[in-house]
Amino acid sequence: MKKIYSDDELFCNNEQKAYSGDAGCVDFLLGGIGTGNVSLGARGNLTTWQIFNQPGQLNRMPYTFFSIWMKQDGGEAVSRVLESKLNPPFNRSQGFFRNEVAGLPRFDSSVMTTKYPFVNIEFRDEEIPVQISLEAYTPFIPLNAKDSGIPGAYLNYKVKNTTKENIEISIAGSMNNAVGFEGYNNFSFMKHAGDRENEYRSDDVIRGIMYTGKNFSDKHITWGNMALSTTEKEEYITKKPLWYQGQWTDGGEDFWQDFSTDGRLNNESIYDQVGSNWAEKSDFSFLHFTDKIGSLCITQTLKPGEEKVFPFILSWYFPNRPKMWIELDKDKQDIVDGNYDVTKNYYATLFEDAWNVASYLAGNADRLYDESAKFAHAFFDTTLPGYILEAAADNITVMRSPTCFRIENGDFLGWEGVDGALGCGPGNCTHVWNYAQSVAVLFPELEQSMRRIEFVDEIRDDGYMPFRAYTPFDLPQWEMTPAADGQLGCIIRLYREWVISGNDSLIKECWNGVKKTLDYTLKVWDCDEDGVLEQPQHVTYDTELYGISSMATSIYIAALTAAAEMAEFMEYDDLADRYRKLAADGAGKLDKVSWNGEFYEQVLDNVNAYRYQYGKGCLSDQLLGQYMAFNAQLGYILPEEHVKKAVQSVFEYNFVEKAKKNVHAERAYILNDEKGLTPCTWPNGGKPIFPFVYYGEVWTGIEYEVAALLVRTDQVNEALTIVKALRDRQDGFKRNPFSENESGYYYTRAMASWAVYEALLGYHYDMRKQEQSFEPKLNEDHFDGFWCNGRQWGVVHQRKDNDGTLYQTTEVLYDAVKM
Structure with a gap:
């Protein structure tokens, strides 16, 4: 055989790739088999949201992000969005839309590593006096389809105080209420069926914000609910269940001022000020802050050398799937017009709503983590080359992508x-x-x-x-x-x-x-x-x-x-x-x-x-x-x-x-x-x-x-040559390593x-x-x-x-x- 790679390249150890924050093609899917998913980018950003029972590779969730506030004893407070800096190109006609909060400060850089189903992101910034990382995953346990098919994910932010002083840390998650989602208008604001409501809830297992909808059909394919919750104790939590519903960017401005001032959130913001006359007379969506954003914040004090986890659970419940293969533009219009019956997702037979999903994830967290980690360690602690392991593991994503789903009788379809x-x-x-x-x-x-x-x-x-x-x-x-x-x-x-x-x-x-x-x-x-x-x-x-x-x-x-x-x-x-x-x-x-x-x-x-x-x-x-x-x-x-x-x-x-x-x-x-x-x-x-x-x-x-x-x-060398060439192409810059495309993604x-x-x-x-x-x-x-x-x-x-x-x-x- 003609030698294309050296032995060192072909027979390398099992170390996997690391993706820097500028690897713009990386989309790591969170979500179970047949549940839809949310993607995590190499910057630590939540990217595509495909939880609405049909593909949505371009779905973005406005005003949905995590942020951190920190204050060292005797020092100035520092706040950041928990993402690394935005990457080019920047040549948009109107810049970045305000609901992308591109003007808020971010970390200098980030590095993503994965051992499926786990993804880890380290955030780096010379001005930040702590070590910060994110471990996110949805349980994945071979031979256990039920627990590998949960519509939710854990997002655990880990912070370590590397200074000699106490540091107060707050991490807040903000999420838009997407119930009733029907696409976007020309200013990138979400359109919805019906009305939406955000409610703070607390019980013996979890505390958080429940996002619901009303005044539209319970047969609508985006009828359902979402939740952002935590297992943290009530005493460490502040919240803003609904951002201020003002004009222009009032909601975003209010949130950031509130959070960045002291690392805590006011439950409600009330202002008595004269607004924009234009907003009073115009229906332009950007003049009216109508997104139903809710934020959940955890605050802890870390002693020198101490490390703590700030646990969040993201869950969703959209039970209605079109009872049809939606492949053509006409099919999509028929959905909008209500011309198709719906069937239930299989997960809807297991859970009552997104809060129930989060409760299950919280109540079974140790077991689900241990069994998922047992698989990850068993698979990745092998003596095969890293690109072989990536090829096998990264394509597991396909069965948890919109390509595959389960309907209420348990049938697996793709x-x-x-x-x-x-x-x-x-x-x-x-x-x-x-x-x-x-x-x-x-x-x-x-x-x-x-x-x-x-x-x-x-x-x-x-x-x-x-x-x-x-x-x-x-x-x-x-x-x-x-x-x-x-x-x-x-x-x-x-x-x-x-x-x-x-x-x-x-x-x-x-x-x-x-x-x-x-x-x-x-x-x-x-x-x-x-x-x-x-x-x-x-x-x-x-x-x-x-x-x-x-x-x-x-x-x-x-x-x-x-x-x-x-x-x-x-x-x-x-x-x-x-x-x-x-x-x-x-x-x-x-x-x-x-x-x-x-x-x-x-x-x-x-x-x-x-x-x-x-x-x-x-x-x-x-x-x-x-x-x-x-x-x-x-x-x-x-x-x-x-x-x-x-x-x-x-x-x-x-x-x-x-x-x-x-x-x-x-x-x-x-x-x-x-x-x-x-x-x-x-x-x-x-x-x-x-x-x-x-x-x-x-x-x-x-x-x-x-x-x-x-x-x-x-003929092992030849086999390795093919797979190495293939995986070199999926480098995170030119292509997504978690989506090998042919006639479609995943x-x-x-x-x-x-x-x-x-x-x-x-x-x-x-x-x-x-x-x-x-x-x-x-x-x-x-x-x-x-x-x-x-x-x-x-x-x-x-x-x-x-x-x-x-x-x-x-x-x-x-x-x-x-x-």
Whole structure:
């Protein structure tokens, strides 16, 4: 292999990146699975608010921030917004809007580090005599979907007095009441349905501000409530439940004067002054302070050397989700017009309101922290390179982003990705979810619900399976050519779920759907029953492949292999034999007609008779079925030596060291001198006039797929090269490290990153037999790694004795069955 990175770069330790405050693309999501989320930027600022049951990448919350006041004995008081300084560009037509409070003082700099689900930010300023940091997180506990699906987050500000004098410290959180949110006007002020109210509450568990609404329908998708609370004692709390409702910037001016004077808040501000005549006669929103902001303040005195935590809990409850996939502008307008029914979010079946959410977070704080921290330490205290850990962990974000959600019956649903205000690619798109591995491993119950939707609810009597699920919303089924890769891939993934969990009942529920799927395949795609798909196959490239493609046929072979195992379990022995013979025949024929000595090519007499084919190209996805087979613990489905050579060829021909040399007219995901793996090249010539439309793009999901295959075939350096190049692109300046985009933000296919991690672990498991084993591919003499199956998770340690003997120990840290 051509050396692209040095050994030091490839085999670095497990230290993760640190993001400075000027890393403007960083958005770390806080929020649970299926709850919506709030993002934290590298400056410590709360950025995007996507808690309103639809994507909202541009949603900002005016006047929502944390601030600190401090006064040393005998010194002057100092106040700051708890963010580092704002970054360019600054060339706005009207400057920064007043509701962004850009004119208030901030810290000089900040540094963000993460160990999912925890994010830490250190604030730095030479004029500040204390050490200040923020630790924020939403509980994340593999195999515990309930406690990983809480609509809220902890924000714990830690302050240490490094002086020789006592220092009085106050930290205040201010939040806008966004209940009834309906977008923004041209001055960036929020528009709302109905009216809003803020109320201070206090009980035995928490104290804080409850934000509610009234005078609009309880079916509205932003009907609900929010809360900003603390577990701090009442004696340390002051509050301003509602900022002064004056004119212009009166509310903001009043808050800052109140807070910065003595670090405490007056409950209410009253002024008797003559206001602006213009404001009396004009409806301009900027002339009237109508935002319903509430602030909660904690005050403590720190002795020299003392450190204290200022705990806050942010929670929300917006139960109504549109009972429809909202993908088009028309769909969004239909929401506004009330043309869609709503379904409840799953979290609405667990909690009564945002106060109840906060109470649960407060009452279970120690356990939720300990179990989340146990995962974080187990995962990140490993001996794999940091960029590998980042790739696997940072893409966990996808399942907690607006891409994924749960409805009231517990069904787990997902887009392909999300755009600014709309979803992209609805309905658990089967051919995209083929690549993802994270949800299946970390939360098997969620992935199993998807298989039930496919094989029980969506499958038709003739075996046709729509590749987008609409039945969970009680809508007519998706009408389009079925996707061969997606439909057959569901069989492999069903088998994977069985192996991960050992759940026999899942197979019994879905078995009839499996039979129907393969019957349909033999009628439509493999009419001569030779184990090879030859009729037109719609695939993930949003087109049909003609002739024989190893991409689709390898999935078919793996599906037949998996189906044979399920048939045997269901005591359909004759059918099991038939499926095994078809798989063997298909593997033999595919190898005979498609293998060219270096890789598998498309078999098609005249590639230019059809648009959007790849012909003699070296397709990165050519062994997608083999990748899925490895993920499902099925082993090799094609000759091992050919698999290894084909994957080697993919790396050799398709990895580009400089994007500017990758000439194409498609969407561009890498640019200039960036490195990446393209979906297809034509090293031996024969490029079609119009190749399939994505051939020059770079999809991180395919990069992870190929990297996982490279590891499984003992080509580790090449695998690491792909992943390092990919993660170098997600540096926080050019791209968000927590969102690998394809057709939208937080794209599902990127969850293939977990497959790379499992491959490097050399992890093999079968919970049907209660078996697991490890063959680490790196640092074999001294290896530590995290593992997770459908019942337990923990760590594995491998060491080498002085006599050269390798030995392993495993430790169970969480047992879902016992829990």
